[in-house]
Amino acid sequence: MTQATNIHLSKQSSNNNWQSDNLVQFVDNEVYICLKESSGTPLRQIQKAARSIEKLGVKHARLSGDNWQADSQWSFALGFTCVGKLTNVEFTGSSECINNLNDKLAVFAWSRDLINQTPSELYPLKLAELAADYINAQAPAYVTSNIISGDELQQQGWVGIYNVGKGSINPPCLLEVDFNPTGDPDAAVSACLVGKGITFDSGGYSLKSNAGMFDMKCDMGGAAVVAGAMALAIRQGLNKRVKLFLCCAENMVSNDAYKLGDILTYKNGVTMEVANTDAEGRIVLADGLLAASETKAPLIIDAATLTGAAVMATGGEYNALFTLDNQTAEQAKKAAEKVNEPIWQFPLAAWHQDKCPSEFADTANSRPVPGGGAGGASNAAGFLSRFVDNEGAGWLHFDLATAYNGSSTSLFSAGGTGLGIATIAELIK
Structure with missing residues (x-):
């Protein structure tokens, strides 16, 4: 089974180094999407970040942490998924939220x-x-x-x-x-x-x-x-x-x-x-x-x-x-x-x-x-x-x-x- 990469969502930088202004940042083996407060389109920024993360070669994404909402998770899924990875996202939250998102992802993947x-x-x-x-x-x-x-x-x-x-x-x-x-x-x-x-x-x-x-x-x-x-x-x-x-x-x-x-x-x-x-x-x-x-x-x-x-x-x-x-x-x-x-x-x-x-x-x-x-x-x-x-x-x-x-x-x-x-x-x- 492909090892999943943990993806976190944050409203502040996770680094004080050269990455501090980047939308996508890396801490150890985990990935952080760091939204700026000035961003007026957070869901669009999340989707763009997801596209960038997939292009880095991440095979399977696991959404981690407490900051993910249903709409932000779905935006990530739209950006990350692609040919060969149409369902390679693990959602987080309540069981109801996860089930709803999995149902939606399965139908989108089929279509x-x-x-x-x-x-x-x-x-x-x-x-x-x-x-x-x-x-x-x-x-x-x-x-x-x-x-x-x-x-x-x-x-x-x-x-x-x-x-x-x-x-x-x-x-x-x-x-x-x-x-x-x-x-x-x-x-x-x-x-x-x-x-x-x-x-x-x-x-x-x-x-x-x-x-x-x-x-x-x-x-x-x-x-x-x-x-x-x-x-x-x-x-x-x-x-x-x-x-x-x-x-x-x-x-x-x-x-x-x-x-x-x-x-x-x-x-x-x-x-x-x-x-x-x-x-x-x-x-x-x-x-x-x-x-x-x-x-x-x-x-x-x-x-x-x-x-x-x-x-x-x-x-x-x-x-x-x-x-x-x-x-x-x-x-x-x-x-x-x-x-x-x-x-x-x-x-x-x-x-x-x-x-x-x-x-x-x-x-x-x-x-x-x-x-x-x-x-x-x-x-x-x-x-x-x-x-x-x-x-x-x-x-x-x-x-x-x-x-x-x-x-x-x-x-x-x-x-x-x-x-x-x-x-x-x-x-x-």
Whole structure:
């Protein structure tokens, strides 16, 4: 077993030597994170310190001493954990605190590992099966699932997922997971989660560059986040009926791939012209939102690594939030603040539905200009709003700008982050 290194948290320097001004200091074989009183962002400083400590070669961290709180321990875990060390943190405090943090770390580790898998090993059907199995393992007596795959998607009218994925040798699929602890098959669904599960995105005929395609194994990050959120909420005592829909496909080029100019007709009658095959996420999410709307759930949350525009606007440090329902937006902001996950609400109005016009259909999926043109993230959300009921009441769209890092940063290791899981779990509880 790997020997653990003790990590202490202090508000004053632990040394009078050359280390005295350092955030990370060493005393004998133990490590101290020494926060300065002037630091206005202590949790961020702890996460940065944890990243530095991991880079020094520490294999396993044991948090020691009386100064650690639940939020500071979680910030350390986010910074320290990485590929090969996704659960290598020992927490401290009461047994309840330790158990809660271990549950959270286990779910984040599962979700992050899923995002980090290669596209050859994580194809659409396997993504759906792994998500269904993991959620089922949390509460086998209350979970059922169903997968619609391949040509059956087209037969049942799920045209978005089918067309985006039909060009791949690996068939697309729609996963439905039903968590129903009530025992009543007619119980109302309190919330629905919808996730973008594009296991690899070549861009289709709107082909990405080599650099733009390199990290596209992460394009199923939305599916990993909402599946993780459902699993975490169950571990934390979820007692309401919740459904999950994952829209899984590979966006590939082949003789059978969908094409620019194709027109799809969705179940709700909306016709859509393909203006950009690389704006495929919103095409598949439309099916998931329609499926969620059929349940009449008062809360529908979708999550996706959807637009580069959101990453550019936030610097990859916030998840972008879109909604037409300001009351539900405030609930999301409070949930995010409670679990210390940064989100930022972006503009969205009903007229954003008209920002992707088509001469041949009700809408296009984008605009045929780089990045979808000005307001690209809001325009994408406007497209999605066509597929939810009640003029968007109770609907939240998370554009996961923080879901993945191609290389390590001062806060996170390379790979999936899991950010968004805790906020969404809090919301559906």
